[in-house]
Amino acid sequence: MPIPVARPASARAVHGDRSTVYAQVIADSISPEGVRLTTLEVQCHRFVLSEFNTHRVFSRNSASSRAIPVRKQLQYLRDAPAIPLSFPQEKAGMQGGDELNSNLVEEARAQWLVARDAAIASAEKLVALGVHKSIVNRLLEPFMWHRIIVSSTRWDGFFTQRISPNAQPEIHAVASWMREALEASTPDAVAGGKGWHTPYIDEVTDDHIREAVGSSEDAYWTLRREISAARCARVSYLTHTGVRDIEADRDLYQKLVSAEPPHWSPLEHVATPGAHPTTVSNFDGWTQLRQIAELARTRT
Template identity: 35%
Template sequence: MTALVRTFDPKVKVVLDSISPDGIRLPTVQFRQPRMIHADFLTHRVFSRNGRSSRAVPVVTLLEEAKNPYVPHFLKNKPGMMATEEFSDKERALAEAIWRDMAEYTRKGVERLNDVGVHKQWANRPLEWFGYIDVLVTSTEWRNYLTLRDHEAAQPEIQQIAQAIRDALDASTPRVLQPGQWHLPYIEPDDYRIVLDYLRNGVKINPTPERQLEILKKISAARCARLTIKPFDGDGSFEKELERYNSLIVSQPVHASPVEHQATPDTGGVMVDVGHGPDKRKNRWHWDNRELHGNFRGWIQARKTIPNEWVPG
């Protein structure tokens, strides 16, 4: 089996790592991967995620990035989904040159589309083969993903990102949250003080803990949503963050994916017997608010507390 060659920097960051009193861990992870493998990542449906969008990033930004395209470590073709045989140095150089030529030809074509005035939601798409995507993921379920993807049978790029995520999670220590305490990605300790000042002096209302928490949940969601263009980097006023939240969550229809990353532990987490008789014993968790978990386990997801968060029918 060919040794895994690392071909990109995944830039994995555990944004926030929480665990419930019942021992259910909820990490939020930010990373960068080649855009061409993102469709494979989307098959993991238990993940709550946001990613950089070709519809949102300015064309000039992607054109600049495309000057240094992602180039795979190519292996020889064979039957099946796994490649194992290395090229000679000369053969690999030729394959990489062909790939770079395709990337440059595509970049020039996108440049021409941009000059004509074509909107970025179309002009940017051809560059997706050769670029990167920033992704934010929050989930209580990681084992299946890591077992499948941190594996020699996975495409090398997919294995690389899975290994990097596993390493980041192994190096992180989750903080215990009690019911009523919220997992809020991108919220820093100073933000609590700033929100108090915003409530007292900005909107001039009594800064109760409940009001403070509601603002912080909105700010967290807005900062998660910013990944559509680029990851949150510490800048931005609360007023603009709240405007972004209102444009996504308050307006209709609701664009609710950014409020899937905030959560609080549910109560009532006990194992109960739901079988029939001693030979058909079957245990499952009982929760007080299972209908509010969404795609989490043992955590109340902010999305499920938002009116009209989905359109039935």
């Protein structure tokens, strides 16, 4: 059967939207050796996250069910729940059959929302009992949208598997958006030796960094890397209170690297051209900030 793909007018128009599948390029770089590294922000149905996470060539971070307050999550689910893109007929095997007829599709959607309402009611009862959000939010995951930042130098395997007639419609949709975003983007050349791929650093942030550090190039690149990694951890330009704050970004970076154990994964999205001489990463031809920070930690 044809696989439906949700397609808003443009990725830019839906950036940050909590009610649809989307993908947007956040940073796109090419090394002197011609190796392209791209970072995308994507949103998909939470229930296909496990399929997304099977691709080991990706570095990724995503919004955590353990971190988002339950009240905020409940409001998201009331306003814009994630609903399957398709309701195929049951048949043997992993792929569904033809789409239900229109009347049955409407009934299926209604039953999905009945289940959503029941999950919300149970979540509210758990909140009243004082249960922590890390448990309560798990009840709500089938109805959540999920935002991910993903970086890679290799995409073909993912697209081959997920943009396929055999793929579940919801993973097919986000993979299609990702490929479209990559094809529409032109990478920026990054110089070897000092240049860096730094997602979530735009012109406004760059100006703030320059103001904060003055003329020191070393301090400039250090702060730029730290802010980028912190924002990758949040999957946002903004703090959780909805503002740009480079001091809050810097504080978060220090918490990431000083934690026991450290939270290294956001540092994987920040990278410089050239393979590291003594360590291996999931990027071709780029050294991740994680590799550098881990080595520095072992030497202290």
